[in-house]
Amino acid sequence: MATRKLYAGAKLRDLRGRLGLTQKDFAAKLGVSLPYLNQMENNNRPVSTTVVLALAQEFGFDVTELGQGDSERLISDMREALADPVFGEHAPPLADLRLTASNAPALARAFLELHRAYRQTHERLASLDEALGREGTQMQPSPWEEVRDFFHYCDNYIDAVDRAAEHYAHGLGQGGADLRAAVIAHLRERGITVEFSQSAPLRSYDAERRVLTMSSLAQPETLTFQMLIQVALLRQEKLLEATLDLARFQSDTARAIAKLGLANYFAGAVMMPYMRLLEAAQETRHDLELLAARFGASVEQVAHRLSTLQRPGAKGIPFFFARVDQAGTITKRHSATRLQFARFGGACPLWNVHQAFETPNQFLRQLAETPDGVRYVLLARDVTKPAGRFGAPVRRFAIALGCEVKHAGALVYADGLDLGRDRAFEPIGISCRICERTDCHQRSVPPLEKRISIHPERRDILPYSLE
Incomplete structure (x- = not known):
């Protein structure tokens, strides 16, 4: 698997600002030229190994933070928002989203706020009879x-x-x-x-x-x-x-x-x-x-x-955590990994978290690979919350916990799993609208960045083919 280059222009600019250094002084301390620093801060060049070492030695900077933060979350959230049919075929390519998340994160968040406002307006119009006559109805984000x-x-x-x-x-x-x-x-x-x-x-x-x-x-x-x-x-x-x-x-x-x-x-x-x-x-x-x-x-x-x-x-191992109800809706979600959850709707049906309801009181293990090629060790289990008396409703959920496969050695749950076999990793996604897999048997809607073709005289796993 190819090593992913590290672009962290926003982090470098933020650190330089907190230190109160000019670009010239910052470049000197990092041992690079001023033009080279400028290119790194604008994500025209990846952060070099020399710079990473200088950040740690010169400033005591936790270099693991360079590859983390809001970027992946923003990209995932923007892709999901752009899957809205209102954008049609005008959604920008993934490369543009990466540039926006890295170079203009404030713009990305403003876009997400705008889409959220649009979505709520659309939902309110769909139930106008309920909203009419309500005093003080204002357009605000859902709390x-x-x-x-x-x-x-x-x-x-x-x-x-x-x-x-x-x-x-x-x-x-x-x-x-x-x-x-x-x-x-x-x-x-x-x-x-x-x-x-x-x-x-x-x-x-x-x-x-x-x-x-x-x-x-x-x-x-x-x-x-x-x-x-x-x-x-x-x-x-x-x-x-x-x-x-x-x-x-x-x-x-x-x-x-x-x-x-x-x-x-x-x-x-x-x-x-x-x-x-x-x-x-x-x-x-x-x-x-x-x-x-x-x-x-x-x-x-x-x-x-x-x-x-x-x-x-x-820092501990970067885990993602989610809690899912029996309808597949994510009721809690957090990810310190590159894997990000859908903002709206449920989780990928291929995740083992859905199977946890069928096997109560058991830990289910899964090796999975997301469309970006990152591999994970996933753990799922059902959790029951009894009310403590006869006849009272029992709440049932399933929880999911996972991390990238590179941390498998630190997990007791990875023992015995065939980490070296490619076919052991099940292909999973985040949301059908932003998942690029063309051969998924559980797909519910076409992916955003693919065109569909209808062939009335031929039917395969899906009722359409993807181009």
């Missing part, structure tokens, strides 16, 4: 989508919140029941009583009585997690608000959703403190069940937390 994109483009790692959680966890024990008891004691010291009731909602806090009521029917790891959410809302109010101020959400609803999301982040980071989890993950080779037992967490909580271990200077 859920706005918050989702906030975490998406933060690489799902919020440094200040993560470090605050790690500091808070330091004196609370090693996890599980000990952690839960320590949290209850911490709340009691601050005049807050924790009560348990079968008829209570999952979590309810009475600020006047200073009483936190928890459902006694919830799973132990859920109780711990929910208590820590309340701790975040009470103890970390200033930190959460400051983080929200930087995000500049467009509505109070989005801000409220994001605040709860940050509290959830804090809770997970207290249950599984960053460095402690990173060391344990490396020791156990990322065995989700062992990690869940060690930290008193659920398998889903561990998988999600592993996908956030992207602290500069102490």
